[in-house]
Amino acid sequence: MEEILRQQIEKIVPLTDDEFRLVLSHFSVGNYKKHQYIVQQENPVPYVHFVVKGLLKSFYIDKSGKSYILQFAMEDWWITDNQGFYNNQNATLNIDCLEDAQTYYITLDNREKLCAELQKMEFFFLQKMTAGNIALQNRILSLMSKNSEERYIQFIQLYPDLIHRIPKTLIASYLGISRETLSRLSH
Amino acid sequence: MEEILRQQIEKIVPLTDDEFRLVLSHFSVGNYKKHQYIVQQENPVPYVHFVVKGLLKSFYIDKSGKSYILQFAMEDWWITDNQGFYNNQNATLNIDCLEDAQTYYITLDNREKLCAELQKMEFFFLQKMTAGNIALQNRILSLMSKNSEERYIQFIQLYPDLIHRIPKTLIASYLGISRETLSRLSH
DNA sequence: GATAATTTGTGACCTATATCACATCAATGC
DNA sequence: GCATTGATGTGATATAGGTCACAAATTATC
Numbered sequence: 001m002e003e004i005l006r007q008q009i010e011k012i013v014p015l016t017d018d019e020f021r022l023v024l025s026h027f028s029v030g031n032y033k034k035h036q037y038i039v040q041q042e043n044p045v046p047y048v049h050f051v052v053k054g055l056l057k058s059f060y061i062d063k064s065g066k067s068y069i070l071q072f073a074m075e076d077w078w079i080t081d082n083q084g085f086y087n088n089q090n091a092t093l094n095i096d097c098l099e100d101a102q103t104y105y106i107t108l109d110n111r112e113k114l115c116a117e118l119q120k121m122e123f124f125f126l127q128k129m130t131a132g133n134i135a136l137q138n139r140i141l142s143l144m145s146k147n148s149e150e151r152y153i154q155f156i157q158l159y160p161d162l163i164h165r166i167p168k169t170l171i172a173s174y175l176g177i178s179r180e181t182l183s184r185l186s187h
Numbered sequence: 188m189e190e191i192l193r194q195q196i197e198k199i200v201p202l203t204d205d206e207f208r209l210v211l212s213h214f215s216v217g218n219y220k221k222h223q224y225i226v227q228q229e230n231p232v233p234y235v236h237f238v239v240k241g242l243l244k245s246f247y248i249d250k251s252g253k254s255y256i257l258q259f260a261m262e263d264w265w266i267t268d269n270q271g272f273y274n275n276q277n278a279t280l281n282i283d284c285l286e287d288a289q290t291y292y293i294t295l296d297n298r299e300k301l302c303a304e305l306q307k308m309e310f311f312f313l314q315k316m317t318a319g320n321i322a323l324q325n326r327i328l329s330l331m332s333k334n335s336e337e338r339y340i341q342f343i344q345l346y347p348d349l350i351h352r353i354p355k356t357l358i359a360s361y362l363g364i365s366r367e368t369l370s371r372l373s374h
Numbered sequence: 375g376a377t378a379a380t381t382t383g384t385g386a387c388c389t390a391t392a393t394c395a396c397a398t399c400a401a402t403g404c
Numbered sequence: 405g406c407a408t409t410g411a412t413g414t415g416a417t418a419t420a421g422g423t424c425a426c427a428a429a430t431t432a433t434c
Contacts, residue, residue, distance in 0.1 A: 060328050060332065062332050066332065068328060068331045068332050070324060070327065070328060082317065082320055082321050082324060083321045083324070083325075086317050086321070087321075115310075119306065119309075122306075122309050122310065122313060123302075123309065125313060126309060126312060126313045126316060129313060129316040129317055129320060130269065130273050130316055132320055133269055133316060133319055133320055133323065134269050134270045134273070134274075136320065136323035136324060136327065137257060137269060137270070137323060138270075139327055140257065140323065140326055140327060140330065141247050141255060141257060143327065143330045143331070143363065144255045144330070144363040145247065145249050145253065145255050147390075147391090148390080148391075167410080167411055167412085168411075168412070169410085169411060169412080176330065176331040177391075177392090178391070178392055178393075179411085179412080180391090180392075180393080180394095180412095180413085180414080181390085181391055181392075183411095183412060183413055183414080184391095184413085184414080334420075334421090335420080335421070354380080354381060354382085355381075355382070356380085356381065356382080364421070364422090365421070365422055365423075366381085366382080367382095367383085367384080367421085367422075367423080367424095368420085368421055368422075370381095370382060370383055370384080371383085371384080371421095
């Protein structure tokens with residue numbers, strides 16, 4: 001399990017065994033059941049999670065009760081409510097498990113300590129955040145410039161693994177279309 | 188002019204005069220005319236720009252020729268094509284000036300050198316990137332959960348300064364709606 | 375200051391997608 | 405193994421917003 005985290009980091013910065021032990025010592029391990037919430041709207045957001053097993057989603061619920069999926073996270077992905085976590089605010093998002101899951105999670109304090117002790121980790125987080133930015137910008141352009149079918153096709157190309165693990169209903173919610181419309185596309 | 192950059196950085200990390208001189212030595216100054224392109228689709232993206240004067244926009248043009256505005260940038264904002272700049276790829280976006288503009292710009296190499304020489308600048312860039320992520324996620328949720336009118340009202344609240352500097356046509360393009368629809372909302 | 379270019383408003387019409395309503399089928403929990 | 409809950413498909417209908425077309429008003433440019 002640790003290996004997934006190590007490989008994820010080493011894709012960007014090489015680590016000695018000692019360094020990786022140091023990294024690991026700042027994380028904790030969490031086990032969660034399908035349907036379990038790990039972040040809830042209006043509550044604090046103490047951790048970022050690195051998923052080593054399972055599948056989660058983050059989503060926003062508007063006043064009328066409709067929900068919109070911001071992100072899925074499976075093995076080798078990071079997930080949290082950024083706004084809550086980085087600004088020490090209460091969550092505007094929910095995160096729950098679509099499958100039983102295991103994560104390595106870290107507090108903001110520990111992340112800062114880790115970066116202070118091991119400079120290259122700050123570079124790692126910066127690289128990750130940058131890649132995240134690029135992905136989000138592309139998603140915005142996709143929402144603005146593509147129709148439902150094009151967005152669905154793009155989703156399949158980007159995340160072929162997810163298609164078989166996630167009900168269409170949720171994919172629709174991620175793409176910003178109704179489940180009926182997605183159903184009518186599906187062939 | 189330098190002061191704008193210094194204040195921008197010092198909102199996040201304090202700097203001595205010497206440190207700021209070091210920072211500044213890694214930037215160059217650019218002056219651009221209204222309508223001038225500083226990044227063009229299919230071309231390299233050598234710089235990130237920090238705007239000290241004027242107003243720019245970044246936008247994507249799809250195959251059918253329609254254009255979609257990803258970002259405006261006025262004084263105290265950063266702008267580039269992230270994908271091109273950070274991955275050393277050719278631009279997928281265009282950036283041009285809506286008004287005569289002046290920027291401090293920096294290459295990726297210089298940014299990395301600067302971070303190596305002055306650790307706290309890496310923290311600064313990480314904070315900026317994080318704030319950017321949060322803003323982008325909110326924009327995605329806004330595109331998915333709000334209708335045209337709600338998005339327009341939100342834009343006015345978020346960027347009251349921009350309303351008077353930017354034609355409605357362009358605001359429509361930023362919001363992902365047609366200029367006619369925005370016109371019909373406007374009162 | 376005249377000419378050109380851009381921006382804005384508005385009508386008529388069209389279409390992609392949402393919504394509502396059922397029916398079926400699959401999965402999950404006790 | 406039965407009962408509940410969730411997933412999917414599909415028809416009928418409604419609607420927000422797009423597109424096209426033109427005119428008026430405003431702003432740039434030489």
